Amino acid sequence: MYRAGEIASLGALHAVRCAGRLLLVVQVEDKEVRLLDETTHRWARLPESDLIEVCTLSGPAGDELLLIGADRTRIIPRGALESLFARQPGPASLRHRRGRRHRARWPAGTQEHESWLWVRHAALLPGGDTYAVSDGIELAVLGTRDGELRRTIELPSRCTALTAAPSGELIVGTPNGLILFD
Structure with a gap:
């Protein structure tokens, strides 16, 4: 974990259009992935340690986000993706009021399989x-x-x-x- 003023180790930046949103996706310190909804400027966090590729899939309820990691692949359905951003209003909300971070979690409905x-x-x-x-x-x-x-x-x-x-x-x-x- 990094402290204020320190620079975090960032991985590759991915940009993908999914469910009507332009999402910027970046690996942070081999611990989590951060997603920025460019339209609403809301952030979300996911506990992915080795992100390789990000794509959009057509699903039964609309676009879904495909995250291919080094050891597993996950699909986040549209509803779960929307709820992920709904509960993350901005970068300041990533911190608990005492300065501790909330643990990043996969949203309900996420499908996954091992590679x-x-x-x-x-x-x-x-x-x-x-x-x-x-x-x-x-x-x-x-x-x-x-x-x-x-x-x-x-x-x-x-x-x-x-x-x-x-x-x-x-x-x-x-x-x-x-x-x-x-």
């Missing part, structure tokens, strides 16, 4: 039914909602980046160039 490998790179595949993850050596395609393993591929070279093209191809960046999977 098949230690994730270093991730990409949501077109359609949103599956996503790809890599630990650097191996590539796995998983079901978004159930975490079921759909396919594994041993890569010929170390994965340094992972993304999906709108037409469905999976693109893997390696030190030796790109690998394209249909």
Whole structure:
């Protein structure tokens, strides 16, 4: 934990549009993730220690937030996402009146499943039914909602980046160039 005047260790900044909100998502000190709703300027906190990727999914009740971590994936439904911001009116509310922090919790209704490998790179595949993850050596395609393993591929070279093209191809960046999977 850091004190006033100290600089916190921040991870990558993610921006995603979900449920009509522009959310800025950042890992703070390998302990939690902070979300800023850019529209209302309200903050929320989640107890995620190793965030890799943030995406939006279409769900039965509207957009849902997909958080892919190093060891597990979580889906926060629209209603839970809205309630998360409703009870967090601003940065000052992150502290208890005596200066202690409230413990970050996952909102009710959050779905989660463990990953098949230690994730270093991730990409949501077109359609949103599956996503790809890599630990650097191996590539796995998983079901978004159930975490079921759909396919594994041993890569010929170390994965340094992972993304999906709108037409469905999976693109893997390696030190030796790109690998394209249909």
